[in-house]
Amino acid sequence: MVLIRDTGFEKPPTKDVSHTRSRNGCSNCRKRKIKCDETKPQCTRCTSVGFECGGFKQLPKPHPRPKNAAATPRTTILDRSTTASHHATRDPAHEAPIELKIQLPRTNSTEVRSYRFFLEVVAPSLAGVFDGDFWLSEVPRASFVDRAIWHAVVSLGAVYETYLSSHKSHQTSAMRCQPGNEEFVLQQSNLAIQALINSSTLEIERWRALTASVLFTHICILQSRHEQAFMHLAAGNKIIQAMLIDGRNVRLKPALSHTPDPSIGEGPRMLSPSSHIPVSLDTLQVIIANLESDKQAINCGGLIYETNPNHSFNLWLSYREPRFDSGRVNPCCATSENLICTSRAAQSLFYGLIMYSQRHSDKLAAVVGKGDVPSLQALISGQEAYRRCYTRIRTFYQACAVETKTDTLTDSIKCASDSVTKAILSLRLILTAIRLLLFRNPDTPSQPITPPYLRSQFEDILCTSEKILELGNKNNTSFIPTPSTTQPLYIVAHSGFPHSLRLRAVALLRKYPRCDGVWDTTFSAGLVDLMMRQEQECATHTESQGDDKCQGAQEGEREVEALDRIYRYKVVFRGVRTVVIRTHTWREFLAGKPEKKALMKW
Numbered sequence: 001m002v003l004i005r006d007t008g009f010e011k012p013p014t015k016d017v018s019h020t021r022s023r024n025g026c027s028n029c030r031k032r033k034i035k036c037d038e039t040k041p042q043c044t045r046c047t048s049v050g051f052e053c054g055g056f057k058q059l060p061k062p063h064p065r066p067k068n069a070a071a072t073p074r075t076t077i078l079d080r081s082t083t084a085s086h087h088a089t090r091d092p093a094h095e096a097p098i099e100l101k102i103q104l105p106r107t108n109s110t111e112v113r114s115y116r117f118f119l120e121v122v123a124p125s126l127a128g129v130f131d132g133d134f135w136l137s138e139v140p141r142a143s144f145v146d147r148a149i150w151h152a153v154v155s156l157g158a159v160y161e162t163y164l165s166s167h168k169s170h171q172t173s174a175m176r177c178q179p180g181n182e183e184f185v186l187q188q189s190n191l192a193i194q195a196l197i198n199s200s201t202l203e204i205e206r207w208r209a210l211t212a213s214v215l216f217t218h219i220c221i222l223q224s225r226h227e228q229a230f231m232h233l234a235a236g237n238k239i240i241q242a243m244l245i246d247g248r249n250v251r252l253k254p255a256l257s258h259t260p261d262p263s264i265g266e267g268p269r270m271l272s273p274s275s276h277i278p279v280s281l282d283t284l285q286v287i288i289a290n291l292e293s294d295k296q297a298i299n300c301g302g303l304i305y306e307t308n309p310n311h312s313f314n315l316w317l318s319y320r321e322p323r324f325d326s327g328r329v330n331p332c333c334a335t336s337e338n339l340i341c342t343s344r345a346a347q348s349l350f351y352g353l354i355m356y357s358q359r360h361s362d363k364l365a366a367v368v369g370k371g372d373v374p375s376l377q378a379l380i381s382g383q384e385a386y387r388r389c390y391t392r393i394r395t396f397y398q399a400c401a402v403e404t405k406t407d408t409l410t411d412s413i414k415c416a417s418d419s420v421t422k423a424i425l426s427l428r429l430i431l432t433a434i435r436l437l438l439f440r441n442p443d444t445p446s447q448p449i450t451p452p453y454l455r456s457q458f459e460d461i462l463c464t465s466e467k468i469l470e471l472g473n474k475n476n477t478s479f480i481p482t483p484s485t486t487q488p489l490y491i492v493a494h495s496g497f498p499h500s501l502r503l504r505a506v507a508l509l510r511k512y513p514r515c516d517g518v519w520d521t522t523f524s525a526g527l528v529d530l531m532m533r534q535e536q537e538c539a540t541h542t543e544s545q546g547d548d549k550c551q552g553a554q555e556g557e558r559e560v561e562a563l564d565r566i567y568r569y570k571v572v573f574r575g576v577r578t579v580v581i582r583t584h585t586w587r588e589f590l591a592g593k594p595e596k597k598a599l600m601k602w
Contacts, residue, residue, distance in 0.1 A: 340481060425467055436495075451497075
């Protein structure tokens with residue numbers, strides 16, 4: 001085994017330490033094959049990770065070992081899938097087995113607890129249809145082959161726990177932040193930075209720094225330190241561009257075939273120069289591009305904004321509905337693979353339609369402000385390809401919906417009914433949001449788009465989102481990454497009607513806090529509240545000039561006209577939980593009036 005210098009932990013001791021092997025440990029530690037501290041009545045090794053101690057039972061003494069018996073030192077295998085090839089090509093100079101005596105993170109119960117919280121809560125919450133493998137598989141594997149990633153993951157788990165516990169509606173005894181949590185987060189972040197400084201080679205240094213930049217970006221966003229988050233994001237974007245220029249955009253194989261478990265003694269190991277990094281450039285490139293798009297969207301007043309070439313925005317162009325063998329006794333299309341593939345296409349189509357509206361904002365302004373029919377016809381004609389893709393996705397969704405309702409699921413799908421149900425509901429949610437972005441009814445083209453039709457779509461988004469959020473995120477073997485509910489809810493909160501539906505959307509954003517890229521649901525809710533107040537002020541100003549259509553409504557609950565809605569906005573972050581927002585209503589934009597400034601704290 002070829003080893004490189006350690007990155008952030010103590011070096012193996014040079015002196016041999018004699019020790020005796022005890023067989024008096026508890027039954028649970030013996031079963032997990034880890035050293036028990038033999039604390040009675042329940043050992044600390046089990047209770048520190050939430051396991052129930054199995055008690056102590058005296059075992060018969062083993063037979064004495066012959067003195068001339070050869071001792072077999074322990075060895076540590078990094079990649080179980082490539083063990084045979086490693087031994088076939090190993091260097092004779094490194095044939096001597098080496099025992100790794102390093103300080104494992106499982107000895108720190110606080111770190112293990114935060115890591116567990118990351119696996120069970122944070123990773124499923126952050127995992128989307130494009131980066132699900134990164135959060136659920138690649139990051140956990142990387143944390144066990146690199147010290148910097150381990151400490152960054154532990155810090156992210158602690159920060160996310162504090163983020164959830166800060167919302168009283170979700171504050172439970174299991175989620176209450178521990179004393180000194182801020183100091184613990186700072187300590188883990190410093191340890192991650194120190195480990196990053198101790199780099200071995202330029203190649204590994206770039207990969208470690210790029211993965212850490214993504215983790216630190218999310219940490220700062222959860223702490224509402226967006227200015228620092230954008231600094232980490234800019235550093236990651238520079239690393240991506242440098243690696244693309246150098247021609248290192250290759251997908252690297254995982255270094256571990258499984259996700260290690262710290263509670264049974266598996267911890268970070270030292271990498272050899274030939275070991276593979278467990279995170280691919282393709283995945284990281286998509287994540288960085290999506291985060292950069294979210295950043296520009298917030299700054300420019302939109303949901304998405306294309307800054308760099310991102311294949312996730314154009315994936316819908318090549319989508320074809322999945323095929324399954326209809327000749328089988330129980331044909332099944334609602335498989336995990338098919339649901340993820342179709343969800344990616346639906347999310348890509350959603351992004352594509354948003355960017356389509358941004359590219360043709362001049363025609364959209366002519367339709368809203370002047371009712372220009374030729375501009376509307378041009379917008380409808382340009383969406384023909386989008387409608388065809390929508391039809392293919394809807395066909396697959398209808399097949400899955402019929403399949404689940406008629407109980408034709410296979411045994412494997414029945415075991416994962418909650419995950420499949422959530423995936424199908426998420427597909428329905430994104431299809432409803434897509435219908436709101438199409439300028440012609442895609443289901444019945446002859447039916448015009450009327451206010452009752454739009455209201456039914458807004459109500460469908462709210463009801464479906466509430467069902468999805470009630471199901472929650474459970475990280476198990478049947479977990480299926482799904483599109484987020486944040487953007488559809490934001491569409492209702494920003495552009496929906498009547499006013500009561502907008503308030504329901506804001507309430508859901510606050511009730512189920514989550515971080516979706518750069519978008520934070522609590523920030524989104526505060527932003528919509530500010531925009532609704534400004535729209536009411538604009539409507540009041542319009543009434544003072546002779547328009548008394550809304551005088552009977554109470555202040556803050558009246559319906560505002562389309563021209564008094566916020567057309568666009570710009571956000572500038574000023575410190576922690578403080579932003580300066582510049583807004584323009586449609587009426588002000590068409591009249592050429594200047595933007596309004598407002599300070600928001602959330």
